[in-house]
Each structure stands twice: as C-alpha cells, then as structure tokens.
Amino acid sequence: MASTTLVNNSIRSSGSGWCINSLFTRATSPFLSHNLHPHNLYRPISLYHKRLSPFLAMDCSKAGQPKEMPSELYATTEEEYASKSNLLQEFIKISNIDKAWTFDSGDGMGTQTMFSISQPNLLANKKRKFMLSAAISKENKNSVTFQWSPFPVEMTGASTIVPSPSGSKLLVVRNPENESPTQFEIWSQSQLEKEFHIPQTVHGSVYVDGWFEGISWNSNETFVAYVAEEPSPPKPTFSQGYKKGGSSDKDCDTWKGQGDWEEDWGETYAGKRQPALFVININSGEVEAVKGISKSLSVGQVVWAPSAEGLYQYLVFVGWSSNTRKLGIKYCYNRTCALYAARILLHKSEANELELKDNSFEDFPVVNLTQSISSAFFPRFSPDGKFLVFLSAKCSVDSGAHSATDSLHKIEWPTNGKLSPSETVFDVIPVVLCAEDGCFPGLYCSSILINPWLSDGHTMILSSIWCSSQVIISVNVLSGELLRISPTESNSSWNVLTLDGDNIIAECSSPVDVPQIKYGYLVEKDTWSWLNVSSPIYRCSEKVRSLLSSLQFSIMKIPVKNASADMTKGAKKPFEAIFVSSKSKRDGACDPLIVLLHGGPHSVWTTSFSKSSAFLSSIGYSLLIVNYRGSLGFGEEALQSLPGNVGSQDVNDVLTAIDHVIDMGLAGPSKLTVLGGSHGGFLTTHLIGQAPDKFVAAAVRNPVCNLALMVGTTDIPDWCYVESYGSKGKKSFTESPSPDELTLFYSKSPISHLSKVKTPTLFLLGAQDLRVPVSNGLQYARALKEKGVETKVIVFPKDVHGIDRPQSDFESFLNIGLWFKKYCK
Numbered sequence: 001m002a003s004t005t006l007v008n009n010s011i012r013s014s015g016s017g018w019c020i021n022s023l024f025t026r027a028t029s030p031f032l033s034h035n036l037h038p039h040n041l042y043r044p045i046s047l048y049h050k051r052l053s054p055f056l057a058m059d060c061s062k063a064g065q066p067k068e069m070p071s072e073l074y075a076t077t078e079e080e081y082a083s084k085s086n087l088l089q090e091f092i093k094i095s096n097i098d099k100a101w102t103f104d105s106g107d108g109m110g111t112q113t114m115f116s117i118s119q120p121n122l123l124a125n126k127k128r129k130f131m132l133s134a135a136i137s138k139e140n141k142n143s144v145t146f147q148w149s150p151f152p153v154e155m156t157g158a159s160t161i162v163p164s165p166s167g168s169k170l171l172v173v174r175n176p177e178n179e180s181p182t183q184f185e186i187w188s189q190s191q192l193e194k195e196f197h198i199p200q201t202v203h204g205s206v207y208v209d210g211w212f213e214g215i216s217w218n219s220n221e222t223f224v225a226y227v228a229e230e231p232s233p234p235k236p237t238f239s240q241g242y243k244k245g246g247s248s249d250k251d252c253d254t255w256k257g258q259g260d261w262e263e264d265w266g267e268t269y270a271g272k273r274q275p276a277l278f279v280i281n282i283n284s285g286e287v288e289a290v291k292g293i294s295k296s297l298s299v300g301q302v303v304w305a306p307s308a309e310g311l312y313q314y315l316v317f318v319g320w321s322s323n324t325r326k327l328g329i330k331y332c333y334n335r336t337c338a339l340y341a342a343r344i345l346l347h348k349s350e351a352n353e354l355e356l357k358d359n360s361f362e363d364f365p366v367v368n369l370t371q372s373i374s375s376a377f378f379p380r381f382s383p384d385g386k387f388l389v390f391l392s393a394k395c396s397v398d399s400g401a402h403s404a405t406d407s408l409h410k411i412e413w414p415t416n417g418k419l420s421p422s423e424t425v426f427d428v429i430p431v432v433l434c435a436e437d438g439c440f441p442g443l444y445c446s447s448i449l450i451n452p453w454l455s456d457g458h459t460m461i462l463s464s465i466w467c468s469s470q471v472i473i474s475v476n477v478l479s480g481e482l483l484r485i486s487p488t489e490s491n492s493s494w495n496v497l498t499l500d501g502d503n504i505i506a507e508c509s510s511p512v513d514v515p516q517i518k519y520g521y522l523v524e525k526d527t528w529s530w531l532n533v534s535s536p537i538y539r540c541s542e543k544v545r546s547l548l549s550s551l552q553f554s555i556m557k558i559p560v561k562n563a564s565a566d567m568t569k570g571a572k573k574p575f576e577a578i579f580v581s582s583k584s585k586r587d588g589a590c591d592p593l594i595v596l597l598h599g600g601p602h603s604v605w606t607t608s609f610s611k612s613s614a615f616l617s618s619i620g621y622s623l624l625i626v627n628y629r630g631s632l633g634f635g636e637e638a639l640q641s642l643p644g645n646v647g648s649q650d651v652n653d654v655l656t657a658i659d660h661v662i663d664m665g666l667a668g669p670s671k672l673t674v675l676g677g678s679h680g681g682f683l684t685t686h687l688i689g690q691a692p693d694k695f696v697a698a699a700v701r702n703p704v705c706n707l708a709l710m711v712g713t714t715d716i717p718d719w720c721y722v723e724s725y726g727s728k729g730k731k732s733f734t735e736s737p738s739p740d741e742l743t744l745f746y747s748k749s750p751i752s753h754l755s756k757v758k759t760p761t762l763f764l765l766g767a768q769d770l771r772v773p774v775s776n777g778l779q780y781a782r783a784l785k786e787k788g789v790e791t792k793v794i795v796f797p798k799d800v801h802g803i804d805r806p807q808s809d810f811e812s813f814l815n816i817g818l819w820f821k822k823y824c825k
Ligand SMILES: CC(=O)N[C@@H](C)C(=O)N[C@@H](C)C(=O)O
Pocket: 031, 032, 033, 034, 330, 331, 332, 402, 598, 599, 600, 601, 603, 677, 678, 679, 680, 704, 716, 719, 771, 772, 801
C-alpha cells in the first residue's frame, strides 16, 4: 500500500487517504539506465484506476474533496489527471524484447525463432516474463514471413533460459527467493526431462545479471558451465557459551550471529560477494566447483573452448581481482579484468581407469590469457575455433573514467591445446581518438550475441553507439574491416537481436516510433537490405500510436563555445542534442521544453524509443536531450575532455544547447524545465544554481548534489576523484580524503551554488541506492526547503539507483509530468 512505501513532504493523507497516497506511491526509468531498455494481459484498467486516482476512487469521491491534497493536483482537473494516469499506463505496458534465439528446423523448411519478452506488471510491481515464437519463411529475396504462435507462454519464475547449441534441449534456471535450493530443469521439445535441486551448501543463486552472467553448454550438450554465488561462510552460533565453527546444534538456547562482514560488488549486487564457476553434468545432476581459481578472483562470462582431444576440456572466463576493497561494478567498465583459461576433467570414470587424478589444475594452473591488456571481456570463439575474440575497456581502466571507448581484440587459440600465459593480443578495432565527420567514431558495445558470426566464420555482427544513435556494424576479424550495415540515412536506433544464418533479426526504434522488428539480408557484397516484420510484440494502443505520429525528432549538432587552443581536436568538435517536438506548433507558440540529461557522465541518450520520455513528449512538452561532451559515441578525445571539468564544461554545453534551440525559435525562454538522474541530477542541480533565472521547474532522480558527502558513502568513491580531478584522480584516490580534497569536492558540487537556487524542484529518491545514497538528495532538498524554495520529495523505500520497479517508474513519471505542468502555465 501507498502508505508503506511513501515518504513525501508534500503529500499528507486525509482520513480516507489511502487512495491519495496510492496515487503517488510506488516506483522506473531510462534516466538512470543506459537508455538501452503488448497488450494488457491482466486486470481491466478501470479497476486499476480506482486505486490510482483520488478523483476516481470511491472512498474519496464519496467523502468529497480530500482534506489536504497535493498542491499540484489543484492545478489540474479530474479528467486531465485521470487521462495522464491512463496514458502513462498505456506507455508502460508496451513490452520489451530481452533476448531472442533462432533454431534451424533441420528439414530445410526454414527457421524457428523464440523471443523472451518482459512487460511491467504494475499491480504486482514486478516484471511479467513470457516467450513468443515464430516460424520464419523467406519465400524470395525481398520478402520474409514470420508466422507467430497464437499466444505467448508465461515464464514468470524462470530466472533465465538457455537453449542448447543444437536447439534440442532447453535449460531453465529458477533462483530461489530464500534459502531454498536453485532449480535446474532440462526440457526437450515435448517434456521436462530432468530436474535438479542444487542446495545452498553447493552454491547460491545463479548469476543472471548480464555482466558476471555466463551459462554455456558444451558442444555435445552433456555439461553446462555457469556462474553462481559461492556458498556463504558459516555464521557463528552462540549459546550460553560460544561454540567455535558454526555448530549445527539446534538447541533452543542458541542463535546465529552475523560473522565477519564481507565486501560485495556494490550497487545492484547487495550481498553478492563472490561469483564462482561451476559445471553441472546434465545427465546425473552432479555439480562441481571449478578448481584452481584464486579466491581473490570473482569470475563471470564463462564459455567452453572448442573441443579438445582427450578427457580434458578448457573453460574460458573473465576474472576481476579484488585483493582489497571491491568497488562498485554496475555501470563501471573501469575495473581491471582479464580472460583466464581453466582445464577441467570431464570424464572421470574413464580417467579413473587410466589412473588420472582430478588434479588437472595442478599440472595446468589457471592461465591469464590477456596479461598485456588491462581489460578483456565478452570472450567469443570463432566458429573454426582458431581464435578467441574479446572486447576491451582498456581506455576506461587506464584513465579511470567509468566507461569509455572500447576496442576489439583477438588471440590465436592453439589447436594443439597447449596454452601459454603470454598469448599475443592482436588489435581488431583499435580505439578511435577523434573521427572525421560522418566516420566511425569508435566502438561502444554494451553486449555481444552469444553467436555473433556470419557463415564465413570471420564476420561478427555487433550493435554499437555511433554519435546519438545505436547502429549495427559488421566486423571482419581477419582484416579489421568495419561497416555500418544498418541504414546510414536513418537517425533511428538499431539493435541486433539474433542471427538467422546470414540474415539479421533486429529492432529499430526512435523517440517517436515504438520498436519495429526488422529482417536484414545481404543483397550484394557490403550492401544490406532491411524488411519490416509485422509482429504482435510491440503492439500499442491506438491512442499511443496517434500521439506518437504527431511528433517528430531530429539530431542537432551544437558547436562548442569558448574552445581554446590547448583542447584536443576531439574536444572542440560539435556535440549533439536530440530534439523531440510536436509536428505542428500548438496555437503558433512553442511548447514548454524539458531539457533531459543523462547520467554517467560517460553514458549517452540514444534515439532509441523510451517509454517515459515518449510519455512526456506526448503530453505536450518538447524535449531537448543533450549529449554533452563526455558522452559515449563521439570518440575518446571528446569523452576524456570532461573528467576534471564536471560542473563547468558539461553545464556550459547544456546551456549552449538551450540557447541553440531558443535562437532557432524552437523553444521559448519562459517555459524551460530540466530533468536528470544521477550525474544528470548533478547537472540539473548545478543548472538551477548557476542559472537561477532560467528554469521554471526541475526534477531529479537520485542526484549527485554533494561530492564531499558522496565520497564517504558511495560504492564508487574513485568516481568522485576521477570526475573531480581528471585522470590524475585515479592515482590520488584514497578511502580517507584529505581536508583539501573534501574542499575541492564541495566546490565542484551543486550544493556550493545552493544559495542562488529559486527553482521549484521535485526529488525522486531510491532508499536502497548504494551508488548515490539517498542522503545526497535529502541533504540538498532539506537545504532548499530551509531557504524557502518549493520542493517535493518522494522516497521509494525498496528502490536502488535505477528507480525502475514498475510502480516506482509509474509514480515518478506521473509526478514529473504534473510537476512541470504546474509551473508551465
Ligand atoms: C558510474 C555511475 O554510476 N555514475 C553515477 C553517478 C551515474 O551518473 N550513473 C549513471 C550510470 C546513471 O545513469 O545512473
């Protein structure tokens, strides 16, 4: 209920207040994610509204107007409020495709494709997960048909599913919510074949987080390697007298203590200390921890190396070492990591006959394959097994920026199975410092398909950020040739979902178009053609479709102001902003403008569809989404111009972009609002302090307001050093900042401009945020209130940095829309 999840300094409940609170309670957003992001299958919408709108709820309407109402509600009519709530729900319930696979039917009749889909379930405050499949038939060169199964199949409760390479088996993993075992199920086409329960004494939850996560079938589909949380150390038991070593006595006068506190991996990894490697025999259910891996390594992204002769097999995985403190890893590519190979003995009974002992790690210790480079992840073997390709974030590790330009590399995989720790690392795609206009700006990949290969065996298909769009590229790993293969004339964003042989199943979207499935095929060398695939997945209401069709967007190039001679070439190049507006000016006047600012700061807002920003543009705001210098997608020099200059260079870029649209007559100076999360909240609060007369309202989500406070409470204190001092901050980072450092952190922070702020500001805060703890936003909000500035605070008790639980997302954006409306009359 609302009242249990809400702390809100401007909403107080009336006698019949549950319905008022429920209106403003609960918690999502692309604002804190990397902007990387169907139908109403459940209750009738009218029921839902009774709980959400005080105007529609029976209790309230019977009692008349509630005694105390949030002031912004006075500014709106009952109908208007209800219609915004309805509309936001229509946007929120649009489904997302999370993963896709294709299977060759083997009878020459084409392929089958399977989509894993999720849809927010507002009432349950969870994601609903389901599968939908289609048979693909490609009749001729220019047409493809997807024959969709009539209904999706609900998968709620499955933590992940992984089909075997041949497509004949499906692994379903169900992680427990309590101390129960983890469940592994092996399905064939017709039935459940096996079910295994792995107790917590063997391992905890399997990692399905998209980063440490790795679940890999071996080639003959008898073993699965995976990453799971190492069992927790036993807790001490106390009784009348202390008993050593976690005794299992169940006397009623004993109790469990806490034991030693152990570091975890920070934001979104609370309680996740040690991802470790396991192998399960899917016939017997026997599980073994992979031996020989140092305790100081956390591991992930495991894959089987190509089959070797004999009884041994190699596993390749990523290892992150942590001898001292574990610093937060979510959104942080600047953590040193390497590829390792471990040799394991698979066929024990045969080995016993040959009197081989399971000491494979003794005569073949785990080998670091990428010692010459500070970062290596997403290992992918070429189909012929001759080389191992991987991504590297060495620019990020070496500079300390939490994300930066990637590079692609390979090592040759010895066909004789003899690995050495000094494998030569070859460049495939090097880091781009500064690209010529229109040329490849550098690699920015947030994932790589499990099988990214075309049938030639050396061309990989990847999605990458290219200025303000996401595009699909092909990379020839032999020659290093790179081609942008999604249409170059499109400003929309493209994302590869899976390959169908040499064809590509992708999605394409824009700020004003819900995603559309596309089917790409090679027409002739280097020329791809893209067909539209009609699909039930992204179906949205007529209302949403019609609102979106009244909008347009463009990508603007904004020249840098005050470029100086000592700047790098890349730092002087124009940055970009995405401008979304109505196709026709209402009453000839400009719509009020929301300036949208991404976090990071080394992140980017692409032209991909975002439900929440589409909602805001649909209710009458133009959007100016600024990819200030420091954003991903524009080359390494532009990105590295920001660390050391936060709070000034980024703030000035945003002000320049605003002046640009005002000068073009696209926005009026009197109805400007600003919205951002995390570092975007840092910019928002800087802007209302440094340009106190510019904005009529502001809204922030988990904002960084005081670096001097954040440095002692966040999971990434190193970030405060690097962004405040530049890359020299990486060297000076310490857990005990000096008074001079604290002074500099304060002076670089929005709080140092607080005395000038007049702008009414809405705060949306996640109480479980380990990245920018709630104290940052609360301190600033309290200070604003103290000086009489209008503020409103909503704290979501169970939300982390992303504030993306369905109800929290809903409540956040409903309030943002209303808050801005109140000041844009
Ligand atoms: C690296 C990082 O998490 N920085 C935060 C201050 C931030 O801005 N986070 C980004 C990724 C976000 O959008 O949440």
